[in-house]
Amino acid sequence: GAVVSQHPSWVICKSGTSVKIECRSLDFQATTMFWYRQFPKQSLMLMATSNEGSKATYEQGVEKDKFLINHASLTLSTLTVTSAHPEDSSFYICSAGLAGALGTQYFGPGTRLLVL
Amino acid sequence: KQEVTQIPAALSVPEGENLVLNCSFTDSAIYNLQWFRQDPGKGLTSLLLIQSSQREQTSGRLNASLDKSSGRSTLYIAASQPGDSATYLCAVGDRGSTLGRLYFGRGTQLTVWP
Numbered sequence: 001g002a003v004v005s006q007h008p009s010w011v012i013c014k015s016g017t018s019v020k021i022e023c024r025s026l027d028f029q030a031t032t033m034f035w036y037r038q039f040p041k042q043s044l045m046l047m048a049t050s051n052e053g054s055k056a057t058y059e060q061g062v063e064k065d066k067f068l069i070n071h072a073s074l075t076l077s078t079l080t081v082t083s084a085h086p087e088d089s090s091f092y093i094c095s096a097g098l099a100g101a102l103g104t105q106y107f108g109p110g111t112r113l114l115v116l
Numbered sequence: 117k118q119e120v121t122q123i124p125a126a127l128s129v130p131e132g133e134n135l136v137l138n139c140s141f142t143d144s145a146i147y148n149l150q151w152f153r154q155d156p157g158k159g160l161t162s163l164l165l166i167q168s169s170q171r172e173q174t175s176g177r178l179n180a181s182l183d184k185s186s187g188r189s190t191l192y193i194a195a196s197q198p199g200d201s202a203t204y205l206c207a208v209g210d211r212g213s214t215l216g217r218l219y220f221g222r223g224t225q226l227t228v229w230p
Contacts (some may be wrong), residue, residue, distance in 0.1 A: 034217075034218075042222060043120075043220040043222040044205070044207075044218075046217065106162075107160040107161075107162075108159055112157065
């Protein structure tokens with residue numbers, strides 16, 4: 001089956017630093033990748049949608065200059081949280097859309113970010 | 117904007133019971149509906165995917181139904197087991213928006229005790 005990995009699985013950083021999270025589709029080419037954020041006991045909220053080779057589309061209220069998304073290839077997307085603050089502490093999950101299978105997304109295992 | 121609601125927010129039952137989890141959505145123009153399982157601190161595992169033209173899907177002890185016109189879906193879990201304990205998320209694929217965009221409910225946290 002389609003597998004999506006994320007790295008790192010958890011990260012602790014100091015306030016003001018930047019953190020990069022990678023999302024990879026291991027055995028398929030993903031035309032579209034999605035980044036979600038989940039706060040404790042809350043649902044997944046879509047942050048942005050990225051297509052390979054083009055700029056990401058951000059959801060309303062998500063700062064594109066703070067959450068930098070790069071989708072350099074059909075198997076890799078990265079999310080960089082710039083100048084992280086404690087309120088950015090959350091669980092970040094990516095998913096990859098399988099080309100030709102509209103509506104099907106495969107989710108990564110998530111990255112737990114804690115900003116001190 | 118699509119809004120997805122799940123009831124109940126939490127459920128605690130003894131092993132062996134048959135369960136019904138509910139999901140409702142505000143806009144019936146959906147592409148599909150999915151049920152996911154999420155274990156604490158983990159990612160999502162897809163359980164069932166129902167296309168908008170379908171009425172139900174079954175996998176083992178799980179059965180999901182979809183009534184698009186009324187904006188409702190139910191996930192039926194037969195003969196629950198402690199290993200079923202997790203949070204169950206309902207997600208709607210929106211036909212009218214970005215390709216593949218999903219709207220999630222807050223989930224039902226299920227605890228099955230021996």
